[in-house]
Amino acid sequence: MRLYGAVAVGGFRRYATYGTATAAGVFTNTVFGFILAYTYVALWDERPGLGGYSQGQALAFIWVSQSLLAAAALMGGGFQEEFQERVRTGDIAVDLYRPADLQLWWLAADMGRAAFQLLGRGLVPVLAGALAFPLALPADPVRWLLFVVAVVLGLVVSFAVRFLLGLAAFWLLDGTGINMMAGLVSVFFSGMLLPLTVFPGGFGDVVRMLPWAAMLQVPMDVLLGEGAGAGGAGGALAFQAGWALVLLGAGRLMQAAATRKVVVQGG
Amino acid sequence: MADAVLGREREGPPAAVWEREPRRHRAWEGLRCYGLIAAMWIRSAMTYRMSFLLATVGHAAVTLLDFAAIYIMFTHVDALGGFSLPEIALLYGSSSTSLGLANLLLGNTDRMGTRIRDGSLDGMLVRPVPVLAQVAADRFALRRLGRIAQGCGVLVWAVAALDVDWTAGKVLLVPVMVLAGTAIFAAVMVAGAAFQFAAGDAAEVVNSFTYGGCTMLEYPPTVFAKELLRGVTFVVPLAFVNWLPALYVLGRPDPLGLPGWVAFLSPLVAFAVFVPASLAWRAGLRSYRSTGS
Numbered sequence: 001m002r003l004y005g006a007v008a009v010g011g012f013r014r015y016a017t018y019g020t021a022t023a024a025g026v027f028t029n030t031v032f033g034f035i036l037a038y039t040y041v042a043l044w045d046e047r048p049g050l051g052g053y054s055q056g057q058a059l060a061f062i063w064v065s066q067s068l069l070a071a072a073a074l075m076g077g078g079f080q081e082e083f084q085e086r087v088r089t090g091d092i093a094v095d096l097y098r099p100a101d102l103q104l105w106w107l108a109a110d111m112g113r114a115a116f117q118l119l120g121r122g123l124v125p126v127l128a129g130a131l132a133f134p135l136a137l138p139a140d141p142v143r144w145l146l147f148v149v150a151v152v153l154g155l156v157v158s159f160a161v162r163f164l165l166g167l168a169a170f171w172l173l174d175g176t177g178i179n180m181m182a183g184l185v186s187v188f189f190s191g192m193l194l195p196l197t198v199f200p201g202g203f204g205d206v207v208r209m210l211p212w213a214a215m216l217q218v219p220m221d222v223l224l225g226e227g228a229g230a231g232g233a234g235g236a237l238a239f240q241a242g243w244a245l246v247l248l249g250a251g252r253l254m255q256a257a258a259t260r261k262v263v264v265q266g267g
Numbered sequence: 268m269a270d271a272v273l274g275r276e277r278e279g280p281p282a283a284v285w286e287r288e289p290r291r292h293r294a295w296e297g298l299r300c301y302g303l304i305a306a307m308w309i310r311s312a313m314t315y316r317m318s319f320l321l322a323t324v325g326h327a328a329v330t331l332l333d334f335a336a337i338y339i340m341f342t343h344v345d346a347l348g349g350f351s352l353p354e355i356a357l358l359y360g361s362s363s364t365s366l367g368l369a370n371l372l373l374g375n376t377d378r379m380g381t382r383i384r385d386g387s388l389d390g391m392l393v394r395p396v397p398v399l400a401q402v403a404a405d406r407f408a409l410r411r412l413g414r415i416a417q418g419c420g421v422l423v424w425a426v427a428a429l430d431v432d433w434t435a436g437k438v439l440l441v442p443v444m445v446l447a448g449t450a451i452f453a454a455v456m457v458a459g460a461a462f463q464f465a466a467g468d469a470a471e472v473v474n475s476f477t478y479g480g481c482t483m484l485e486y487p488p489t490v491f492a493k494e495l496l497r498g499v500t501f502v503v504p505l506a507f508v509n510w511l512p513a514l515y516v517l518g519r520p521d522p523l524g525l526p527g528w529v530a531f532l533s534p535l536v537a538f539a540v541f542v543p544a545s546l547a548w549r550a551g552l553r554s555y556r557s558t559g560s
Contacts, residue, residue, distance in 0.1 A: 024469035031475035034495070035483045039347070042490040046344040177322045177410075184329040193336040200342050 003100055004108035011112025015120070022120045025070055029125045033066040037133055051197035056136030057224050061195055063129030064137075064223065065216055067122035068151065071114040072158045072215045074190055076183040079110050083166035084175035096259060103251055106166070107159055114155045138225060146233045150219035153240035157214040160247030161186070167251065170258040191217035197226070211247060214240040297397035304404035312409055319410060326413025327420075334359055334421055337485070348490035353428035354517055355487065360422025361441075361509040362484035365448030366477060367415035373403045373453050374411065376460035380468045389557050398552060402460065429517075437516045440530060444516075447533035448508035451540060452477060455503070458544040464551030480505045488514070488522050496523055507536040 044055040086092040189212035196217045218236045312319045341352045382388040391401045459473030500506040515530030
C-alpha cells in the first residue's frame, strides 16, 4: 500500500513540475467556460428549467465541468498515451517485471495526476466563473462531501476505461486513432458538451446508463442535488461504483490476455 | 532619368539579381519542400489504406457529435440568440471547415512546444529547408479530411435549407468566407507557434484561440457580451472568419453596428494578421537557443 501511495505522490509531483503548461490549461478552461456559459445563458433564457436545471445550476454545471475536464482526462492527456508508447517500444516489459500490480500501479499514478489537475487546473476556472456569472452552488457541506466521493469514483471509472484503451495497444500497436475517437466520444457522452438530462427520449435514457455518465454527469447531479433517474446520491454513487468494478474487472481479464501475448524482443 | 536608372541596373553587377532571386526562391522552395514532406506522410498513411479510410470516416462521424449537441439543443428550442437551426448550421459549417483546412495545412505547428523542449527542432535548423515548412508538414495527417468533409456537409445542408435571397455577392461570399477563415486560423497558428519560443510549453493557450475560437464562431454573435465581440473583431479578428460574412449572407445587422461592406474585408484581414504572425515567427526563430541537452 505504501508503494502505491508513493507512486501516487510521484504522479502528483510530476505534473506539478509543468507550471507553464498548467497555467496555459487554466487559461484554456476559463476561455471555454466563458464561451459555453454564454450559449447556456441563451439556451436557458429560451427554455427555463431545461433538463431540470435552473439557469444558475446550468451555469454551475458548465464551470465545475470545465474544472473536472483535465482531472478526468475526458479529452485524453492522461496516462494511456504513455502506456501505449511503452507497449510499442517494449518498455512495458519493465512494468510487468516489477513486484507490483500493473493495473494498481497505473491507477495510483493516474490518481496522483488527477489530484494535481483538480487543484492546479480546477480551482481558478470555478472562481472566475463565480465572479462573472451567478452560479447556483450548494452551501451544504454534506453535499460537497458527497460530491468529492462522486468525483473520486468518476476518476476511477475514467481510469478503468482508459486502462482498456491502453491495453488495446497490445493488439493495435498504434493508439492515435482509438484515443482520438475515445476522447470525442467521452466528451459527448459524459455531458461535457451538453448535460445528459437534456438528451431527448430513449436516447437520453441509454446515454445516462453508460459508463461515461459516471465520469461527469453523475458527480454534477450529486453536487446540484438532482436525482436524475439514479435515485438520489446513494443510488448515484452505487451506479458509479458498479461501473468501476465492472470495468476494472474487464481490465484485469484483458491484462491477463495481453501479458500472455507479450513477446519481448532483443536484449 | 529613367533610362539612366534602368541602364545602371543593367550595367551593374549581378548583385541586384542576387538579392531578389533568393527571396522568391525561398518561398517557392518552402512550398516545394512542404509538398514533398506532406507527400511522404501521405504515402506512409496509404500503406495501410483500410486503416486510413476508417480513421478518416471515423474522424468525420465523431466530429459530427459536436453538431449533434447543437441539434439536441434545437429539439427543445426554435431559436438560439434569435438564430434558427439552418442559420447556426451556416456558422457551424463555415467555422468548422475553415478550422479543419487550417488544421490540415498547419495543424502540426502545435507541437512546437514539445519540439523546443525535447530539442528535435535543432535537427530541423540544420536542414536546408525553411523551418516553418518542416514544422507544418511534419506528420501531415490526411485523415483530417474527415473533419473538413463533415464541416462541408453541414455547410451544404445549411445553404440548401436557408431561406435566403441569393445575390451574386452572397454566393461569392460563401467560398471566400471559408478560405479567408482558413487563412485567419492559419495565421493564428503561426503566431501561436512563434509564441512557444517565448512561453515554452503553452500549446493550450493557442488551442483556446483556435478550437475555442471555432466553438465560439459556431454560435451566433448575439449570444455573447459586447466586450467579447469587440475583442474578437478588433484585437484577434476571429469575427472575420465567419460571423461578419455570414451576417451579410443572412441579411442581419452586426451587433456592433459595423457597416455591411466589412463582410467583404475578410481576405484583407487575413493578410493583415499574417504579416505580424510571420514577423513574430521570424523573431522567435532568431531568438531560439537550443535546450542544449
